[in-house]
Amino acid sequence: KAGVTQTPRYLIKTRGQQVTLSCSPISGHRSVSWYQQTPGQGLQFLFEYFSETQRNKGNFPGRFSGRQFSNSRSEMNVSTLELGDSALYLCASSLGQGSTLHRYTFGSGTRLTVV
Amino acid sequence: LAKTTQPISMDSYEGQEVNITCSHNNIATNDYITWYQQFPSQGPRFIIQGYKTKVTNEVASLFIPADRKSSTLSLPRVSLSDTAVYYCLVGPMDSSYKLIFGSGTRLLVRP
Numbered sequence: 001k002a003g004v005t006q007t008p009r010y011l012i013k014t015r016g017q018q019v020t021l022s023c024s025p026i027s028g029h030r031s032v033s034w035y036q037q038t039p040g041q042g043l044q045f046l047f048e049y050f051s052e053t054q055r056n057k058g059n060f061p062g063r064f065s066g067r068q069f070s071n072s073r074s075e076m077n078v079s080t081l082e083l084g085d086s087a088l089y090l091c092a093s094s095l096g097q098g099s100t101l102h103r104y105t106f107g108s109g110t111r112l113t114v115v
Numbered sequence: 116l117a118k119t120t121q122p123i124s125m126d127s128y129e130g131q132e133v134n135i136t137c138s139h140n141n142i143a144t145n146d147y148i149t150w151y152q153q154f155p156s157q158g159p160r161f162i163i164q165g166y167k168t169k170v171t172n173e174v175a176s177l178f179i180p181a182d183r184k185s186s187t188l189s190l191p192r193v194s195l196s197d198t199a200v201y202y203c204l205v206g207p208m209d210s211s212y213k214l215i216f217g218s219g220t221r222l223l224v225r226p
Contacts, residue, residue, distance in 0.1 A: 004158075035216075042216060042217070042219075043159070043202075043216035045213050048213065055210060055211070056211065056212075056213045088156070090159075091158075092158065092214075096210070099208060101208045101209075101210065101212075102147060102149045102161075102204065102208070102214060103149075103161050103164065104159075104214065105160075105161070106158025106159050107158055108156075108157055108158060109156070109157070109158055
């Protein structure tokens with residue numbers, strides 16, 4: 001079956017702009033989580049959506065937002081980009097409940113560079 | 116939330132067995148232990164998960180002692196392609212739990 005698909009793979013934006021990243025989870029998966037990965041901070045949790053509702057949220061400013069659609073596809077948006085937002089953004093999907101709760105399948109990520 | 120401690124890095128040679136130990140002294144009764152593997156510029160990949168004793172799959176084994184204050188990921192006969200960062204995570208099967216990754220263990224397999 002198809003894996004988690006993230007688009008675009010690479011993105012270059014200018015400070016102050018906004019960006020939208022997309023994630024298509026594995027078919028049947030209802031949970032989508034987003035992570036930011038940087039060399040200095042490692043993997044940091046942004047938020048999780050389950051059945052179109054934000055279920056968990058990390059410690060990121062309000063410039064970072066997300067949503068999930070009825071088909072479980074998810075988007076995250078970052079407004080007023082800062083240089084420090086340059087990172088690999090990873091999306092992960094899972095069934096979202098029961099014994100498989102921690103069994104995430106990650107996408108390959110979107111590499112965002114802010115200049 | 117249980118905090119985990121892993122070695123920052125480990126070196127090994129092809130064909131050897133590698134054991135990576137994770138300490139989680141404050142693990143709660145309802146916490147599970149999950150391990151992920153990450154290659155450069157890729158997302159982490161689920162390896163194995165367990166609650167107690169021993170779990171084995173086609174990729175690795177997970178050993179958990181009775182007190183559950185630590186766990187050991189065992190990779191049999193590693194190859195160069197096993198060079199990666201390995202993360203140990205501990206948490207309940209609770210939908211309010213956020214999967215938190217620590218710094219992980221950087222494993223380097225040499226020829």
